[in-house]
Amino acid sequence: MSMSEHYNSEVWTEKYRPKKFNEVVGQEEILKRVKALVNSFNIPHLLFAGPAGTGKSTLALIVVKELFGVSWRDNYLELNASDERGIDVVRQKVKDFARTRALGDVPFKVIFLDEADALTREAQQALRRTMENYTSTCRFILSCNYSSKILDPIQSRTVVFRFQLLEKKDIKRRIDLISEMEGLTISADAFDALYEASEGDCRRAINLLQATASISPNVTPDLINTIVSKARPRDVRVVLDYALSGDFISSKEKLLDIMLKDSISGSDIIKAIQKEIWNLNIDNTLKVKLTEKTGEIEFRLVEGSDEFIQLESLIAGFVLAGEGKILDDGEVRSIGGAKVSGGY
């Protein structure tokens, strides 16, 4: 096996993570430019922007392995902005890491800060100063989904690479390789189902393949669909169905249950509800009213302090809709909400 340099993981996203430039699929332009930078043994700060599962972390890892060879672990720090408790923690870790000099020929170390767009504006300001303070000893590779969420002063200090969603043929190359190595058979239909469910996210595609293969090495569309439905978060539909049937208590209990067990935030729930309204078996004019109410509650959720109270208020509106009526605009607003949207 080509990738058995040292220790190999049994988790396929790791086992088959490309370890050299020539193993990467897609992103040809980016590869060319990054390779040129690495060959000069000096890189600027980099910003990798793009959707999940398109190779940002993979490329960052390849960069450090190419730069530092076997000693890459000593010269590389990986942090995830969405998990760290505030910028102070990030700074402390960066500081501890940057204190010692890089080993080997390369005069700097590399810090990979994943999901940098999770940092607030203030935190990004602080990050900018940190990047400047350690610029002689450290290079930063930042990754994010949307570069628009990264402050301009940071963008201007980095070289920005925009990762595209992988094409179907690129994901197919990867899946075919893994299937061959693991002795799986996967039909064209099955691959189509897998690609559909992955939404172009290569990590998700590989995870789905491994989960499916854990049941049978003969991967069929049915099997993939079974896994997909098993792995889907619990549905908000049942919350709405209880409400429309007039059972407020069951509806709110189910709601709390979903939020807690699947670790879903109120704002994600309300997005799912908004999408589900048009699938409900109710009059179209009611759907319009309910969507309007959902919009109002989504706004209040941002302004208010308790997400659950806001959602309860929304499902109480669905209970009314189930009785064939819903508060008309005048009445909803008469309870003091007249200028809600004027708050900003």
Added chain:
Amino acid sequence: MISENIPWSEKYRPKNFAEIKGQDAAVSKVKLFLHAFPKKKSIIFHGTPGVGKTTLAYATALEKDAEILELNASDFRDKKKISEIIGPAISQKSLFKSNKIILVDEVDGISARRDRGGLSELVGLIEKSAYPIIITANDIWDKKFSILRKKAEIVALKDIDYRTVVSVLQDIAKKEAMIISVDVLTSIAVRTKGDLRAALNDLQMYSKLESIDAFGDMGERNREQTIFQALQYVFKNSKIDQSMIKVYDEVNMSVDQIFLWIEENIPLEYKGEELAKAYDALSMADVFRGRIYRKQHWRFMIYQYFLLGSGIAAAKNGVKGGFTSYKKPSRILKIWLNNQRTAKKKSICQKYSKLCHISLKQAMRDFMLIKIILNNSKIREELKLNDDEITYLDK
């Protein structure tokens, strides 16, 4: 007689490292610190109240056979005072013991602005001191401590697991010859949320009560009566008047708690249109609460209380008769219990996210899929999952 009035949290305070429960990781960090001293002069214990920060400090002193010199935040009002107290101590020999440990308790209380100089004085002392300095704090990640953090070893004390709390309570109940069911002990442990001191206080109070009924809510009973009355007034009264804005004045609870009580009990009184109107009022009250928190716009409290009183009252279509037995809010407890149950999920996701270069949050979101992949003994071994985690996956 006197001994009966000692708080049990004092009476049963662990004396040495071996007696400290539920903080194994912290204890071993302290041992390393003592061993390496004076590589770092100072060590910070941080964690929520009642998890054992001060206890650990005293146990550390015992371990070193040292005398403790304790300082409170209030001693740090100014530079002069602090040098007067500590200055001589860091050079003098102790009268009785050869070793000394300086304990600066509850350092959160030092204000960065008001007690100007206090924090920098402390930092200066750390550099000069010949003895270890232990600092305790609730939140050490506050900005004002950034310099202090660099000078000290940082040890986090976790909230104590409720099962550990139950076993400690059981031990003490036995020593006090109390007869008490595990259910009651568990409910004490759950309610006190990892604060062992609060749990011991509750247990001691319980020991003084005649019957379990009276225990139900200790101290909360009074408060419950006042909220019952307020809820009754709002839910049953047909006429809405100006005095409704004051209906919660007599209630001896925080406004957050009042929100929870109303939220829990609306469905007991209202149905259909009334229900929707009442939750709409509650939702608007919450919007004002959010604005008060975020913008410190205290004037909005008028609208918040107006909506909680008249807003909820105006939702009804007519007079409500009869007696309603209002329920205690249950949501917070449900959230807490869920966090206990999902602690294993979180620790599994932590290990997985490290291996796979993704965030913990992402792993939590993808858990249903990851769970299937983890149904593989080699991967479980690779992630070093412990027995508890494996049981959680297989259940």
